[in-house]
Amino acid sequence: MPLFNVYPLYDVTPVSGKGVYVYDDKGAEYLDLYGGHAVISIGHAHPKYVDAVSRQVSTLGFYSNAIKNPLQKELASELERLSGCKDYELFLCNSGAEANENALKLASFKTGKSRVVAFKNGFHGRTSAAVAATDNPNIIAPINAQQQVTILDLNDVEGVKAELEKGDVCAVIVEFIQGVGGLDMATADFFERVDALCKANNTMFIADEVQSGYGRSGKFFAFQHYNVTPDVISIAKGMGNGFPIGGILIHPDIEAKFGLLGTTFGGNHLACAAGLSVLHVIEEQNLIDNVNVMSEYFIKIAKTIPQIKEIKGRGLMLGLEFDFEVGDLRKKLIYENHIFTGGASNKKLLRILPPLTVRKEHINMFFEALIGVLAEFENKAVEA
Template sequence: MSLFNVYPLYDITPVSAKDMYVYDDKNVKYLDLYGGHAVISIGHSHPKYVNAISRQVEKLGFYSNAIQNPLQVELADKLEQLSGCKDYHLFLCNSGAEANENALKLASFHNKKKKILAFKNSFHGRTSAAVAATDNPKIVAPINAQQEVDFVELGELKTVETILKQNLTCAVIVEFIQGVGGLDQSTTEFYQGLEKLCKQYNTALIADEVQSGFGRTGDFFAFQKHNITPDIISIAKGMGNGFPIGGILIHPSIEASFGLLGTTFGGNHLACAATLSVLEVLEDEKLMENAINISYYFQEKAKALPSLKSIKGRGLMMGLEFEFPISELRKKLIFDHHIFTGSAKNPNLLRILPPLTIQEKHIDLFFEALKQELNEK
């Protein structure tokens, strides 16, 4: 049987990894500045992470959500403590798409409406409602297109109000820093205005923190810079450091009932153990503070680059926008300099999403390689 051919693959086969580096089957060492789509938050194979999973699987790897799981309670308490999101409730699932799917479903249950408002250049996942709220027609199948979604330019409050006042929209879903779309973000005035409109028109505000959450921006969540209170917060990528887990944080104004949401694998013992170890390392190693410090260092180094149009993003969710498409540059960084980076919907944007354990010496290696390639163009 062959694999279903949906991924364009680089000819690299990783076999091991440690902190900032990935090693392939030819023993080539790669600097990882992409973290597998921002998944690796505390570095590859962190000893506390490995120990936590190993100890847990020796005892109990999985049982269903029909029984008590104290690890879920411990995780909810630790998440509340570190994130500062007081009195929210936690529902655990398996991925970012599933988190957003549950967020949208819960919003519709809550206010009995059915339309979604999302923003242009958004990406919220590949499942039914999540992909319909993603601004990429190429990945929306006809069955998904039955969802009713309005797409608005990021920053357009007047258009948002025109739509919400029709009283049909169950949720506004927004990335406070767009990921796949190209690291665009709006102003505090816009986000606070969005929150006000959602309250005024009984619409749930969903903060999609799947990529930006768990300390990547220097705050625990990207929305916290803007001093707002979302109704639902979706989380996933960095929370398990590679172990599949996702979830939503739910404001106490939204009531639970038996059977409202459900999942087989969500919140399993191994996933909880992995995420608890991530939170422990984030706190003990002050990785959110490191994200801020390294981001500043990165931006200072970037200012000297030729052909650079703009520096985008925040914390360790960064992008370098050039005056030319970066696909060939990415290939040269991978194959000539052994550095992983990322791309975006914006063809001129090089995305940088490294483990939060990154140090200045790793940034130096990246800019040395980048300058060499840009000077040869």
């Protein structure tokens, strides 16, 4: 049976990984500066992660949410302590799309309203309401388009104000650093005024931290760079270092009721073991401090390269923008230099999302390769 052909694939077959490296079926080593869409937070095959998951699967891998699971409470407690999101409550699911889906559903339950405000170049997932709130018509099927969503420009405070005052908006959902859209960020004034507008209009403010969370921005959550208090915070990707896990942090003003939300696999024993090991490693290895040091080092070097027209993002969620499309550049980096990088809907942007354990020597390797490829491109242009 063939696989349903929905992914354009690079001709690379990773079979193992260690730290910031992956190894293919021919034994070649690749520097991973993309982390599988920012999923690999503490490095491939981190020994504490491997040990935690292995020990858990050897005892109990799964049972449903019909029984008590102390690992869920432990995960919630550690997440509250390390994130600083005091008194929020945790609902666990399996992915970022599910997290945003549940966040939007909860907002609709809480407010009794159904319309959503989202933003241009935003990406929130591929399921029903989450994909409707995503600014990409190519992935929105007619069944998704039935959702009531208004897409506005980032920084359009007056637009948000006008929409919320109509009285039918249940949620405003925003990435504090856009991921797939290309690492754009709104201003502090915008985020803070939207937060206030939501509170004044019985509208839930949802912080999509699926990609930017868990230290990647230089704080535990990207919204913590601003003076805002989200009603719901969605999390996933780096939360499990590769194990499928997601969740939402829910403000205590939102009351839980039996049956309000539910999941079969969410918060299972293996997922919680993986999630706890990630939090422990982030704390023990001071990885958020490392994010800030490595980010400063990366940006300092990037500023010296004239072909880079703009540096976007923050922390280790970075984008390098050029005046040409980067598809061929990415191919050169992966096939000739054995370095994984990412793309975005902005075709001129190279995305950098390494494990939070990345070091200066890895950044040096990347820039040495990048400078070489850029020089090669310029030589070809001169010859032409």
